[in-house]
Amino acid sequence: MKLRSIIVLTFLFSLAIQGMAQISWKKQEAVDNLPLQLFHSPQSINLPTAETLQKGDFEFEISHRFLPSIKDGSKNLYGFDGPVNMRLALGYAVTDDLVLTLGRSNVDDNFDLRGKYRLLQFKETFLPLLVGVQFGIAKNTQPIRQIASSGRAYQYFGQIIFNTMIDKKLGIGLVPSYLYNSNIYRADVQNSFTLGMNLQYYISNMVSVLAEFNPTVNGYLNRFNSAAFGFELETGGHFFKIILTNNAKLNPAQFLSGADKDFGNGEWRLGFNITRLLKF
Amino acid sequence: MRKILFVCLLISVEFFSQGTELHVKQGSKNHVEFISDAPFGKFSGVTENIDGYMYWEGNNYTTNSSLYFEVDLKTLDTGIGLRNRHMRDNYLQTDKFPDASFKGKITNVTPAAQGPFKVDADGEMFIHGVTKYIKISGVLTKSGNSDYNLKTNFSIKLSSYNIDIPSIMMVKLSEVIELQLNFNLFSVNKAEGKK
Numbered sequence: 417m418k419l420r421s422i423i424v425l426t427f428l429f430s431l432a433i434q435g436m437a438q439i440s441w442k443k444q445e446a447v448d449n450l451p452l453q454l455f456h457s458p459q460s461i462n463l464p465t466a467e468t469l470q471k472g473d474f475e476f477e478i479s480h481r482f483l484p485s486i487k488d489g490s491k492n493l494y495g496f497d498g499p500v501n502m503r504l505a506l507g508y509a510v511t512d513d514l515v516l517t518l519g520r521s522n523v524d525d526n527f528d529l530r531g532k533y534r535l536l537q538f539k540e541t542f543l544p545l546l547v548g549v550q551f552g553i554a555k556n557t558q559p560i561r562q563i564a565s566s567g568r569a570y571q572y573f574g575q576i577i578f579n580t581m582i583d584k585k586l587g588i589g590l591v592p593s594y595l596y597n598s599n600i601y602r603a604d605v606q607n608s609f610t611l612g613m614n615l616q617y618y619i620s621n622m623v624s625v626l627a628e629f630n631p632t633v634n635g636y637l638n639r640f641n642s643a644a645f646g647f648e649l650e651t652g653g654h655f656f657k658i659i660l661t662n663n664a665k666l667n668p669a670q671f672l673s674g675a676d677k678d679f680g681n682g683e684w685r686l687g688f689n690i691t692r693l694l695k696f
Numbered sequence: 697m698r699k700i701l702f703v704c705l706l707i708s709v710e711f712f713s714q715g716t717e718l719h720v721k722q723g724s725k726n727h728v729e730f731i732s733d734a735p736f737g738k739f740s741g742v743t744e745n746i747d748g749y750m751y752w753e754g755n756n757y758t759t760n761s762s763l764y765f766e767v768d769l770k771t772l773d774t775g776i777g778l779r780n781r782h783m784r785d786n787y788l789q790t791d792k793f794p795d796a797s798f799k800g801k802i803t804n805v806t807p808a809a810q811g812p813f814k815v816d817a818d819g820e821m822f823i824h825g826v827t828k829y830i831k832i833s834g835v836l837t838k839s840g841n842s843d844y845n846l847k848t849n850f851s852i853k854l855s856s857y858n859i860d861i862p863s864i865m866m867v868k869l870s871e872v873i874e875l876q877l878n879f880n881l882f883s884v885n886k887a888e889g890k891k
Contacts, residue, residue: 438717439751441884443747446768450784456778470780512777652778652779693778695775
């Protein structure tokens with residue numbers, strides 16, 4: 417080998433090294449640390465979704481159910497003349513996975529304190545799955561009728577929430593629920609087991625339609641299984657739902673015991689939920 | 697003959713080690729902030745997830761220089777969970793475009809004997825699937841034996857990157873977003889690494 421060719425080769429070699437390996441920085445493999453999020457709102461109509469808030473977020477809720485059914489027509493302005501059941505609530509995210517909510521309804525002046533915890537997430541499965549649990553205690557501070565003992569003013573409930581979503585558009589929820597002391601006016605303690613289910617289809621970034629069915633599978637049922645449907649508007653900080661339902665109760669301990677109207681007979685009532693995210 | 701080969705190899709290694717290469721130092725309180733200052737309210741998205749490198753050869757910083765920085769947009773935190781989600785899903789579409797990046801070269805350095813000096817760069821800004829040619833200036837400070845700090849501020853227009861300005865937001869978004877970056881780098885050069 418001639419000296420010159422070696423030098424040329426070396427020069428080419430060094431250029432090659434420079435061209436190939438002059439920069440040692442490598443792009444890191446992307447890791448997806450984001451929590452799985454399916455439904456947009458932490459709540460369907462009455463049933464919870466497994467969604468929580470970000471740590472430190474507050475959520476204020478005001479919801480109404482107008483008691484006259486729309487079947488009564490313009491005489492009661494389709495329900496707007498009232499009377500009305502209402503719920504006010506404030507939730508706070510203690511962590512990214514735990515939300516505590518204190519609520520009050522004007523029905524029997526029912527206060528409830530509930531905690532919802534995002535338990536499990538499965539991102540890589542055929543369909544994503546999010547599992548949450550919710551537990552609550554409610555006290556009816558001013559029952560309109562006599563109750564047997566002061567202990568009967570308390571109600572307890574627990575719910576397991578299974579959520580999935582198809583193609584980021586169709587959210588599906590299954591919410592087996594248990595309520596202890598379903599009817600505070602009955603002499604004996606009643607339990608209710610229900611199998612709540614909810615669907616929500618997201619038409620656009622802002623608009624979705626949703627429906628809910630909460631059949632009682634075992635135990636006490638007020639009169640009818642609850643059903644509701646409506647639409648949801650979503651903005652930067654609000655969820656605004658306008659719905660029709662046969663169950664005018666709002667607080668979970670009261671809602672889970674069933675409806676007093678028959679939707680099979682067209683006895684739907686107007687209602688709305690407004691939630692507002694707050695950060696202080 | 698072997699000696700010559702050896703010398704040539706040394707020369708090539710010497711060539712190789714001439715460049716200075718800086719990498720972003722992870723976990724060093726890096727700060728990237730996107731600021732929207734609209735008439736009805738100011739808010740910002742913050743992340744510390746920036747990565748990338750700067751490279752140059754010789755002493756004038758511009759020879760064979762290149763730089764690349766990328767910011768993980770999925771981790772931008774505006775302080776409110778729902779707003780983060782809207783930003784990711786509706787506006788930045790981070791499923792498709794997880795990073796914003798800048799790839800370019802150093803065009804000019806205003807030297808200083810000691811302390812910070814100004815670095816001008818130009819290249820391609822990539823956000824939301826759109827690439828734009830821009831010029832950025834920053835201040836590079838040598839903060840330790842092989843440590844550096846880089847600060848830069850500049851603005852981008854959302855419409856230039858096909859990002860819709862949300863019409864109904866809790867806080868209105870500004871059309872011009874100001875970026876503030878302040879992050880740390882370290883030199884990966886072998887010579888310095890041995891010290």
